[in-house]
Amino acid sequence: MAYSLSLPKPCYSQNFHYHHQRCFKINLPKWTTRASSAAPGVELNTLESAIAKKDSNAVKEALDQLSEGGWAKKWGSQPYVSRRTTSLRELTTLGIKNAENLAIPSVRNDAAFLFTVVGTTGFLGILTGQLPGDWGFFVPYLIGSISLVVLAVGSISPGLLQAAIGSFSTVFPDYQERIARHEAAHFLIAYLLGVPILGYSLDIGKEHVNLIDQRLEKLIYSGQLDAKEIDRLAVVSMAGLAAEGLIYDKVIGQSADLFTLQRFINRTKPQLSKDQQQNLTRWAVMFAASLLKNNKESHEALMASMTKKASVVECIQTIESVAAEFNIKY
Known part of the structure; x- marks a missing residue:
């Protein structure tokens, strides 16, 4: 349950992960909106073409143009991300369940x-x-x-064992809803922060949201991520964990997200101390959770769309249409 920034994907020791494509019913929130067409006069061909070509710069440019034209209002609507000291009490007050255990890897699926x-x-x-x-x-x-x-097999080839555990994990009734909630959170938060999205998957062993950003890639590989960029990446990284923490007493899908965040932290200059890393994680969870609560309707609708294997453009249309409907209604 992670998102990809075009970096090699590691084999995680805990594939609690919720890989999709199941034949039993998923208990998604009762939001039945479908991806609606763009507003009259809005042309999405350029955006679709850019996504098909996996060109993050072109995707960003297309969305910027749509935003300037008055349609993609949610795209990059949260440009100001500034870290501050955050306590566990703040996470609890916000609604995160068992905030003190968020960073402890779950062994539920492995043990079962x-x-x-x-x-x-x-x-x-x-x-x-x-x-x-x-x-x-x-x-x-x-x-x-x-x-x-x-x-x-687990000792020699952990990946094979984790694939088996991932398939076995479907016996849990919350399996599909968790993965949908988790990945939709990565997708939505990245969109709100202006990080271009090129694809996603909810399939077994391939769950991720693809956020390839060429500029960020260069900074990551060169180890030159500054405070502003690590803050944005941290919020996107912790979005799935925050989404689960707001609903479930135990978070199952945090291991890969925490691993991804640590990789980003290791490429930050100047290096963060252990206390700074801990605070960054807490703050990112809080910020992501706040955005998810403020955009609850869009998140739930996006979950439904992603479960139906909607395209990236259709998912974006879902976010924008739900936001527009909600603003009109209230």
């Missing part, structure tokens, strides 16, 4: 998977032990070795 494997193989081993003759020895032995194989 391993418990199921060990429990199932153990039960079958005992059951097949009643078979007559040599079968009563060899079959339980083979079944029992499955647990050892799983552990060996």
Whole structure:
């Protein structure tokens, strides 16, 4: 559950991640709006072409033009991001549940998977032990070795084990809603902060929001991120965590986001102290959560659109149309 800035994607040790494409019903918020067409006279072909070409500069330019023309009003509507000292109490007051545990990786899915494997193989081993003759020895032995194989795969190739855990995680009823909420938060917050979006995925093992920005890429690889840029990237990084923290008692999808944020912090100049890094994380969660609460209707509608595999342009239309409807209504 992370977003990509065209950097190599690591294999995370905890793929709690909520990879999509399931056949059971998802309990999304009751917002049924569909991606509406642009306002009369608004031309989106340039934006669609730029996204298709994966040209972040062209995407930004197209959205800037649409904003100047009065349509993409939410694009870059939060340009001023300024870090300040933030306490856990502020996060709790804002509505973040269990704020003190946000940075602690969840082992829910990992533990459930391993418990199921060990429990199932153990039960079958005992059951097949009643078979007559040599079968009563060899079959339980083979079944029992499955647990050892799983552990060996996890040690040698963690990615394969995490893929299995990711697939197994779909047994949890909140699985799909969590991934939709998480990735929609990355998408929405990036859009509000003016970071161009080129794509997204909710598929198993491929969940991400693609935010390739050529200018930021150069700063990241050169290790020259300044305070202004790290603040923006931190807010986008923590958006998914904030979205979950506002709804659920335990955040499952924070490991990859925290890993991504740490990579950005490591490329910041001057380097941040441990206390500064901790405060940056808290502040980013608070800022992202505030934006999500202030744009709740857009977030929920975007969740629904992304679940239906809407295109990036359709998702942007959803954000803009819901914001326009909400402003008119209130």
